[in-house]
Amino acid sequence: MSRLSPAARKALLTLHLVTALGWLGADLVLLTLGVAGLRGADSAVVYPTAGLVVTYLFAPLSVVVWLVGVASSLLTPWGLLRWRWVLVKFVLTTVMLGLVLLLLTPTVRGLAELGPAVTSRDRLDLVIPPAVSTSVLLVATVLSTYKPWGRRGAPAGRRRPVAAGRPS
Numbered sequence: 510m511s512r513l514s515p516a517a518r519k520a521l522l523t524l525h526l527v528t529a530l531g532w533l534g535a536d537l538v539l540l541t542l543g544v545a546g547l548r549g550a551d552s553a554v555v556y557p558t559a560g561l562v563v564t565y566l567f568a569p570l571s572v573v574v575w576l577v578g579v580a581s582s583l584l585t586p587w588g589l590l591r592w593r594w595v596l597v598k599f600v601l602t603t604v605m606l607g608l609v610l611l612l613l614t615p616t617v618r619g620l621a622e623l624g625p626a627v628t629s630r631d632r633l634d635l636v637i638p639p640a641v642s643t644s645v646l647l648v649a650t651v652l653s654t655y656k657p658w659g660r661r662g663a664p665a666g667r668r669r670p671v672a673a674g675r676p677s
C-alpha cells in the first residue's frame with residue numbers, strides 16, 4: 510500500500526525523473542568531453558572541465574539518484590525487492606554508484622590535474638567508462654518504461670505487471 514498521497518507521489522516521481530535523467534545527461538557530457546579529448550581538443554581545457562563536471566554534477570547526482578530511487582521504491586507500492594525491473598535497476602545503480610565514487614571520480618580528477626600532460630592511454634579513461642555507464646543508464650531507462658519480467662515469486666500466470674504497469 511502506498512504511503513504517499515497521489516500529489517506527493519507525483520512530486521517524488523518528478524524528482525526521480527529529473528535527477529536520474531539528469532544523471533544520464535551529465536554522463537553524456539563526460540562522454541562528449543572524452544571523445545573531444547581523443548580527437549585532439551585542447552587537453553588543458555577538456556580534462557579540467559571534466560573534473561568540474563564529475564566533482565560538482567556527476568558524483569553528487571549519483572548519490573542523489575540512488576537515494577531518490579530507493580525512496581521511490583520504498584514509499585510506493587512497487588517496493589524495492591518485489592518487482593524484477595526495480596530490483597535490477599537497484600543493483601545496476603548501486604554498482605554504478607560504487608564505481609563512480611571509488612574509480613571514476615578519482616581518475617577524472619587525476620586527468621584534470623594532468624591537463625596538457627595526459628597521454629593517449631589516459632584519454633581512454635574519459636571515453637570507455639562514460640560509454641559503459643551511459644549504456645547502463647539507458648538500460649535502466651528502458652527497464653523503467655517497459656517494466657519487464659513481472660513480480661518475484663509470483664506463479665507463472667501472475668508474472669505480468671498490472672495493466673497500467675503501475676500498482677495502485
Ligand code: HEM
Nearest residue numbers: 522529575578579581582585587598599602646649650653
Ligand atoms: C536505486 C536505483 C533506482 C530505483 C530503486 C528506482 C525505482 C523506481 C521506481 C519504484 C519507480 C516507479 C515510481 C512510481 O511509480 O511512483 C521508478 C520510475 C522510473 N525510474 Fe527509477 N529507480 C532507480 C534508478 C533509476 C535510474 C538510474 C533511471 C534512469 C537513468 C531511472 C528511470 C526511471 C524512469 C524513467 C521512471 C518512470 C517510469 C514510469 O513512470 O513509467 N530510475 N524508478
